[in-house]
Each structure stands twice: as C-alpha cells, then as structure tokens.
Amino acid sequence: MNGTVAVALITSVSTLTAAGLTGVVSAARHRPLPGWTRRLASGDRALLGGVADAARHFHTRLILPDWSEVEATVAADREGHLDALDGGLPAVLGTLEPFVWRDSVLTAPYPVDHDLRLHGRGRHLLGR
Template sequence: MAPGPDALWELLLSLYRLRRPEGKDVFGPWKRAIRPRVPASARLLTDLIPPAGYAPDFLTPATQTGTLDAGLEALRSTPSTRLAADLSELAARHPGRPTPGWTRALAAGRPEIVGQIAGTAATYFTTCLDPYWPRIRELIDRDRAQLNRQITDGIDHDFLTTVHPSARWSFPVLEMDYPDDHDIALDGRGLVLQPSYFCWGTPITLLDPTLPPVLVYPINHKTPLAVSQNNPA
C-alpha cells in the first residue's frame, strides 16, 4: 500500500480530468476554479498527455515517498532509452496526433528539455493542485485506513473489492476491468496499491511490465475539493 497520494500520478490524472466531462459533480468546482489559472507552460504537459488513453510511463516514476520533489528528481533522471521508447509508444498509440518538434530533443535525452518538463510540472502542481493538497491527502488517507482495516481483520482477498468493484480473483491471477487487454506478471515482485483522487472509473497502471508494478485506483469520491491551507506535497 502506498504511503499516501503520489504527486505525479495526481498531476497526470488531473490533466485528464481537466479536459474530460466525467465526474462533473466531483471535479466541476475544481475545474472552474483552476481553469483561469492554468499556466500557459502546461501546454508542454498536454502535448505529452492526450485527453484519453496512453501517456508516457516516464511521467509517473516510482518513488519511495510519492512527494513532488521525489517525483521530479526521478523524472529528471529518466534514461534517454526510456524517454525514446515512451515517446515512440505515444506516437504509435495516438496516430495522427500532432507531435511537437521539441519532443525529438526530449527523446534524445537532452537534459535542458527534461528539466523544462520537470519545471513545468512543478509550476502546474503549485498553481492547480497544491492549494487542494491537504484535502486530497486527507481523503486518500481515509481510503487507505479503510483498506488497511480490512486487511488487518483478515478478510482474505475480499478486501480487493474495496480497491475496485470489478476486482476479482481467478487464482493466482487478479482480474480487473481495464480499457485495454493488459497483463502484468509480478514474478515475485510486490504490487503497490496507489489510491488516487483524480483517478476515475477503472484503475490504471503502467504500460511497461518491466517497471515496478503499481495499480492506481480511484478512491470513493463523495464531495468536491475545497481549497485549504498549503501543506508540503
């Protein structure tokens, strides 16, 4: 179980929510509040994150803490081979979508471009997510506590239905509704369960099965976000 919200997963998923109609009762107030404040530089992020479907795995690197600083440090350290592979996958999965010229420099691992992406992510987070972060953390901590109680009480595999109603065991395989056919063999690796505020509908994961396994799932949304005092992300 992840220790709390993951800043870069929430950032990525918030950009989906910002451009999609689902969950308007939950996300509508946040969208109306932040839309006029979205920095122009966020175009760098939306060039990499389509309104739906695959976005590059390197945008959500695994870290021990899930904090913004840890995520940005890992992002800046992405190997050029990973950048090139993910951008090639992005082009293949979204044929006909315009590809900005600067992505060639990103695919080559140019550190100034990678740094610009990280800086843009930091600016977007500070403007659009940080004012809401204490509430996001509170809601995710509540979800984690509920799941941990079920695990502690020894409810066998039934606790996974708390992660998502579509979760089911076909031993030794965990099956779940997903937009595409996608298999991940753990091969002895643990699976990190990552609750998310901005995840909606079905859980999601990384495309590359060689990366640390993670399952990002939506918490039980009941109320819209409200601005609260800033806490460190």
C-alpha cells in the same frame, strides 16, 4: 514541487536512451508528436529546464493547494482497506469497487469478456 523532484525529472529525462523511448515511439504511431519531443528526448538541457519549470509551476498552482485533501482522502481509503483486513481477503477484495468478489472470482469491468486463470500465480492489484 521541491528542487529534488525537479532534479529527478531532469535526471530521468536526460538519461533516456533509444531503448527507453518505446512509449514515445508507440504514441507516435497513433498521432504525430510535436517537434520539440525529439529535442527533449535527445537531452536538450534548455528545453528540459523549461519542462521542469512548467512541471514546477503546474504543481505549485494546481496540485499543492489541494494536496492536504488528497492526503486525507488517501489516508481514509487506506484505513477502510485496513479495517477490511479483519474480515480476511474476501472482505478486502470486496472493497475494491468497481471490482466484484464472489465465489473466489474477482470480476472487473472490461470491454471484452475474458477469463484470466492464474493457476496459483499471484497478481498485483493496483488501486486508484
């Protein structure tokens, strides 16, 4: 992790406000959070520096060694989707496993049977 990412991490955490902590509050409803999270949310610079150091260490030891493989995998996946563009939207949607595109309906595995009717509204599909 380069210095820019560490600075971005420190900046983003230190600019959190009470309104921006909804995710933390939501998580706290499901299980007690460690005591240090309150100090982190309040902008404790020493703790924030420790978190940035830990993120840097994690990135250097676990992500960076395999990053070229990640980039190659993403590039190959992107190429596959770009190649599918020649077949139009149905061909592209057909590449989005585990989704199934059939008869103008995109079906997604979901634990509850539910139909979402777009009525002409668009949707963003986020890949893996």
